[in-house]
Amino acid sequence: MKCDAIVLAAGYSSRTNNNKLLLTINQQSILLKTILAFYPICEKIIVVGGHYYEDIKEIIKSYSKVVLVKNEQYHLGMFSSVKRGVAEVDCDFFITPGDYPLIKTSTCELLKRGSKDISVPVYNQRKGHPIFIKKKLIQTLLDEPITSNLKLFRDRQQVEYIDVDDEGVLIDIDTMDDYIALKKRIKGDE
Numbered sequence: 001m002k003c004d005a006i007v008l009a010a011g012y013s014s015r016t017n018n019n020k021l022l023l024t025i026n027q028q029s030i031l032l033k034t035i036l037a038f039y040p041i042c043e044k045i046i047v048v049g050g051h052y053y054e055d056i057k058e059i060i061k062s063y064s065k066v067v068l069v070k071n072e073q074y075h076l077g078m079f080s081s082v083k084r085g086v087a088e089v090d091c092d093f094f095i096t097p098g099d100y101p102l103i104k105t106s107t108c109e110l111l112k113r114g115s116k117d118i119s120v121p122v123y124n125q126r127k128g129h130p131i132f133i134k135k136k137l138i139q140t141l142l143d144e145p146i147t148s149n150l151k152l153f154r155d156r157q158q159v160e161y162i163d164v165d166d167e168g169v170l171i172d173i174d175t176m177d178d179y180i181a182l183k184k185r186i187k188g189d190e
Contacts, residue, residue, distance in 0.1 A: 001092065003112060005038035005130070006085035007031070009098035010050025010074035019052045020173050021098050022059070025186060029059055030173055033101035035066060038094060038130075040105050041112070046088045047098070048081040050074025079149050086141050095150070096130035101182075102168030103130060116160035121169040127161065128169030 021031035071084040111132040119132040
């Protein structure tokens with residue numbers, strides 16, 4: 001079954017005071033690690049850039065499946081990037097913020113097999129990312145007001161919550177403390 005992925009990477013990273021998506025884990029940027037979770041199973045990975053658009057262009061240049069699009073309205077918030085990415089898809093798709101570097105490809109495969117219009121991963125009773133959305137909701141999502149958000153949209157649809165054995169669906173990088181803790185944790189797992 002053909003599918004694409006949308007990776008949201010347009011924000012300011014204001015809580016880290018630098019482009020958090022360029023921070024590295026095991027010599028790969030957080031953004032690239034997020035992208036690579038989808039690479040084996042998606043036809044196309046749409047990265048929605050904004051504030052750090054030029055930096056992102058450099059990260060993805062050697063990945064043929066990755067398409068970078070610019071959200072000129074990124075200052076309006078994450079949902080403007082969601083809509084910008086969705087405008088580029090014509091099949092079922094995943095969507096996730098770009099700062100979820102530990103998502104497993106096997107989790108994505110599990111979400112694809114969901115029976116409802118939207119599949120959401122759940123780890124230890126907490127909902128996470130990515131979410132998987134069926135093609136039939138593309139226009140509905142595009143028609144959603146810019147003031148909405150993905151959670152509001154999701155909660156009005158037919159949703160299946162799928163238990164996964166992947167803590168990575170909950171682990172994002174919001175602050176430098178998050179990043180430092182993640183690096184320590186990964187070092188401990190080696």
